[in-house]
Amino acid sequence: MEQIILLCMVSICLSAVQAQKFLFNQKWGPAGYKEWRGVNEETAMDKIIKTNELKATQIIDGAATLREGDIAVSSGRAPKICFARSCLWSKSVDGHVYIAYNLSPEYNEMDTMLIKTGMANIEQGTCVRFVPRTHQRDYIDIQPKSGCWSYLGARGGRQTVSLQIPNCVQVGVVSHEFMHTLGFVHEQSRLDRDNYVTIMWPNISRDRLRNFEKFRTDTLGLPYDYGSILHFGKYAYSQRGEATILPKDNNNIQLGQALSLSHIDRLKINRLYNCDDMDD
Structure with missing residues (x-):
């Protein structure tokens, strides 16, 4: 079953790339866009840039603005406070970090599958677990607003993660935004x-x-x-x-990822949340 889902996702990603090549070109594409020569060259952040710049998304979610292209920051709030470890999600007594979520009914079955695959991407090899919200006070509210963006770390109460349909509902983009939700800025x-x-x-x-x-x-x-x-x-x-x-030194090094977390990304999660016993 997992292999079938993976094949479906790859097919969707390839189709999306072909459609994007038709819809965008260097002459009139949004700032930050480059006509890619190969599927493997386009990173999750490249896809986010295309979506957010095309929508000219700067002021979002009321009074919040975007930093670094896709990190939502409320007015008067320090954007890097997470690295004082003051906005981490709570860790359960069983050693896992459970993040409750609410998923908008506007997402169809395929959208839901891709978003949950992005969650599974984060969960694999880490202590993080995404669970549907029941009674939890702190949770993420996943909505198809304008653009792809997330707040940095846990803010307390309901916090929005925007995954616009269809541009942001891609496995790598979803995983990228959830990394911000966990408290990480760009590398x-x-x-x-x-x-x-x-x-x-x-x-x-x-x-x-x-x-x-x-x-x-x-x-x-x-x-x-x-x-x-x-x-x-x-x-x-x-x-x-x-x-x-x-x-530096080697221009052939690939920067970024299109679909999955790197091994070090998973180590980051486990170390930030003191789950080192899960390190490979």
């Missing part, structure tokens, strides 16, 4: 990122330079992860289709 936001990548500032759209800021985040003692599902792709927010991020 190239690490304070030590300049040791590993070069930011090509002249190639970035001038009104998107802030998306490449660095922050003093907790690296959890883990190495820089070029292949993280939270890493920007090489052409993120490019103004002329030129690379905006290049790996």
